[in-house]
Amino acid sequence: MAPSTPDDNLLQQRLERGLPRLLAGGNFDHRRDIDEFLAEDALLDEEIDRVWDQVTAQQAQPQPRRPIWWGMAAAGVVAVLGMGGFLGLMRGQSPTPGTDLLRLQNLRRPATPAQALAQRLEERWSTVAHRAPRAAVIQTRPQNAGGAAVVLLQSSGEPSVDRMAVAVAGELAAGAKDQWTLTFETDGRVQVSEAVVSRP
Amino acid sequence: MQNLRLNDRSRLDAGESPSLGRQSRVQRLVQQWQGLAAEPGNVRSRTLQSEILRLCEPLIRQFLVQMLAEDSLGELDDLVNLTLCRVENKLGTYDSTKSAFESWLKYQCVRPIFKQHLEEIGYRTIRLDPYIAALQARLEGRQAPPANLIGRLVEGLDEAQLRPEIAKMRQMQHAGRKVILRRDPRLVPALSLNCPICPGAEKEEGFDVAAAPLHQSMDDGCRERLHQSLEALTPGERMVVLGLYFGNRSRKELAEEAGISTARVSQLLHQAYKRLRTVLGIGFFRDCLPDE
Numbered sequence: 470m471a472p473s474t475p476d477d478n479l480l481q482q483r484l485e486r487g488l489p490r491l492l493a494g495g496n497f498d499h500r501r502d503i504d505e506f507l508a509e510d511a512l513l514d515e516e517i518d519r520v521w522d523q524v525t526a527q528q529a530q531p532q533p534r535r536p537i538w539w540g541m542a543a544a545g546v547v548a549v550l551g552m553g554g555f556l557g558l559m560r561g562q563s564p565t566p567g568t569d570l571l572r573l574q575n576l577r578r579p580a581t582p583a584q585a586l587a588q589r590l591e592e593r594w595s596t597v598a599h600r601a602p603r604a605a606v607i608q609t610r611p612q613n614a615g616g617a618a619v620v621l622l623q624s625s626g627e628p629s630v631d632r633m634a635v636a637v638a639g640e641l642a643a644g645a646k647d648q649w650t651l652t653f654e655t656d657g658r659v660q661v662s663e664a665v666v667s668r669p
Numbered sequence: 670m671q672n673l674r675l676n677d678r679s680r681l682d683a684g685e686s687p688s689l690g691r692q693s694r695v696q697r698l699v700q701q702w703q704g705l706a707a708e709p710g711n712v713r714s715r716t717l718q719s720e721i722l723r724l725c726e727p728l729i730r731q732f733l734v735q736m737l738a739e740d741s742l743g744e745l746d747d748l749v750n751l752t753l754c755r756v757e758n759k760l761g762t763y764d765s766t767k768s769a770f771e772s773w774l775k776y777q778c779v780r781p782i783f784k785q786h787l788e789e790i791g792y793r794t795i796r797l798d799p800y801i802a803a804l805q806a807r808l809e810g811r812q813a814p815p816a817n818l819i820g821r822l823v824e825g826l827d828e829a830q831l832r833p834e835i836a837k838m839r840q841m842q843h844a845g846r847k848v849i850l851r852r853d854p855r856l857v858p859a860l861s862l863n864c865p866i867c868p869g870a871e872k873e874e875g876f877d878v879a880a881a882p883l884h885q886s887m888d889d890g891c892r893e894r895l896h897q898s899l900e901a902l903t904p905g906e907r908m909v910v911l912g913l914y915f916g917n918r919s920r921k922e923l924a925e926e927a928g929i930s931t932a933r934v935s936q937l938l939h940q941a942y943k944r945l946r947t948v949l950g951i952g953f954f955r956d957c958l959p960d961e
Contacts, residue, residue, distance in 0.1 A: 481942045482955055487958040488914035491888075491895045499908070499916045503927050506904040510929075513794040516848050517736070517783065520777050524732045529691055 586641060586649065588663040595657035602626035605634045605653040608664050609642040617642040625653065630636045695724045696770045699763055721760065722753050728771070729779055730751065736850070744786070752782045781933075788940045789904055789922060792850045793818055797842050800849070804835045818853055825854045891957030898948040906941035907916065909934055 548648060605625035610618045619639040624631050634653050648664035702717040730754050733745055755778045763773050775829040787794075795818060803823045806812055808831045815821045826834060841849065899907055920938075924931045 477943075477946070479948055480958070483958040484942055484945060488895075488910065491892050491957070492911070492915040495892070495896060495915060497911050497915050499911050502904060502908040502911055505697050506908045507927060509794045509904055510741065512796065512848050513784065513787070513850075514780075516794070516846075517775070517780055519845070519847075521732055521779070524726075524728060524735060525692075525771055528728050528731065631800060 470539065565585050582645060582647065583649065583663065585641045585649075585663040586645065589641050590637060590651065590653070590659040590661070594634065594653050594659050597630050597633055597656040598653065598655055600627055601630045601653070601655050604655055605631055607634060607638045607651045607653070609638055609645070609651065610664075611642075611644075611648070617622075617645060621629055622650075625655075691724065692771055693770065695721060696765055698724070699760065699770060700765060702760065703763075718757065718760065722756060725756055726753060726776060728774070732779060733783070744790075748782065750787055751786075752778055755782055767958070784933075785936055785940075787850065787922065789903060791852050791903060791944075793853045794848050795819060795822070796848055797838055797846060797853055801835060801838050804831055804838070807831060808835070811904070818851075818855075820959065821854050822851055853903070891953065894949065894953055894957070898945060901948045902941055902944055905937045905942060907936040910941045910945075915940065 574579065603626050605621065606623035608620045608622050610620075611619055618637055619635050619637055619642070622629055625634065634651075638651050640652075650662050650664040652660040652662075654660065698717055698721050702714060702721060705714040705717065707713050726749065730745070733748050733752075734742070737745065737748075759777055762777070763770065768776075781827050786792075800819050800822070803812075803819045804826075807823050807929075812823065813820070815824045837851070850940065899910065902910065908927065909923065912918045912926070913920065916923075917925065920931050920934045924934045927934075
């Protein structure tokens with residue numbers, strides 16, 4: 470509460486002096502005032518008691534313990550997530566030569582040249598893949614001039630699609646330093662693996 | 670000897686239920702503090718006191734959060750601090766043989782401060798059942814002229830506020846609330862803990878309010894103004910003013926009649942003076958209560 474100032478005290482003294490005179494002869498029901506006050510006070514006390522009991526009970530309780538299965542389930546989720554993350558990380562690393570075929574659908578963020586190449590090839594290939602009776606396999610080899618030599622190892626069975634695949638592979642593999650084996654699947658996917666070339 | 674007793678108590682506490690752990694811990698700290706309190710400036714005493722207050726604080730805060738209406742939560746920190754100050758000041762009076770500490774905390778510290786706050790800001794206690802009924806009646810176009818606080822509150826709402834208010838009140842009812850705290854629209858604006866009277870009133874009090882001749886007709890006008898201003902008091906304030914100055918009772922008699930302490934009577938009277946000063950204005954003092 471704010472402290473009273475000297476002016477407050479003076480005004481208070483004047484109220485104390487004047488109130489009996491100004492209230493005299495009034496038509497007040499003091500008993501009714503007391504009853505009204507007591508009724509309201511009792512209501513408030515009751516509510517204070519109720520809320521206080523509630524709060525003390527809440528505060529006294531230790532943190533509610535969850536059933537043991539809840540902890541086991543949480544640990545399981547963490548373990549699965551951790552394992553998934555670890556495997557995802559491993560898949561995002563440089564591929565082991567000749568063993569890992571890369572599927573674009575599983576790669577949200579291509580990190581290697583092979584992944585990048587697969588993504589770019591799929592964007593073009595997916596538009597014509599449905600026309601191919603079977604998968605086309607192409608091998609690319611970097612050239613000194615910066616381009617890429619492209620060899621069709623397996624035809625898709627559709628010459629126009631083969632030509633398109635060879636053109637896209639030559640265009641997109643240009644500048645690459647590695648030799649790639651590209652498999653254009655009929656469902657639109659493109660698998661890129663480091664070529665194991667048996668030189669004649 | 671004291672330490673031995675406390676150690677024995679500690680061993681007993683080790684086997685008690687967790688729900689009693691915090692309570693008995695505070696009680697034990699208070700006993701330790703009371704054993705040291707005779708030595709002023711004792712570091713250990715101050716540390717214990719701080720620890721006691723630290724343990725009390727969450728309880729006090731949580732209670733106030735649950736009790737205060739949304740528009741009064743701004744004063745939460747002030748209220749918590751005021752209550753902790755009271756705990757600090759009255760801690761020496763706690764007697765563990767008479768009551769549990771939490772009970773003492775509620776009755777001696779939290780409740781008086783909270784009630785005083787409600788008086789200051791003009792909050793009233795309202796039963797939920799009749800309030801909801803009155804809201805419903807107005808919604809159905811059956812509203813009578815406001816004859817009491819509930820009537821005034823309902824009248825003060827816009828049409829668009831009625832349905833949300835009813836829904837909110839029913840929600841509180843389902844949560845177990847029996848009453849709500851609301852500011853009486855007839856009372857003067859809230860008296861914040863940090864606001865002495867009301868904005869601008871401090872300047873007015875600097876005016877010369879010296880003597881002025883008091884005539885009979887003016888006296889009637891003064892009575893009328895004072896009687897009207899009594900409507901702006903809470904029931905408690907009005908009861909005390911009328912009991913002392915109209916009913917000619919002493920503070921002690923009034924306290925006994927109303928079943929409250931004389932300290933509460935004094936607090937209500939002090940609050941009534943403050944509100945009357947605000948409601949009556951400086952002109953009333955100049956014209957009706959001249960300086961002698």
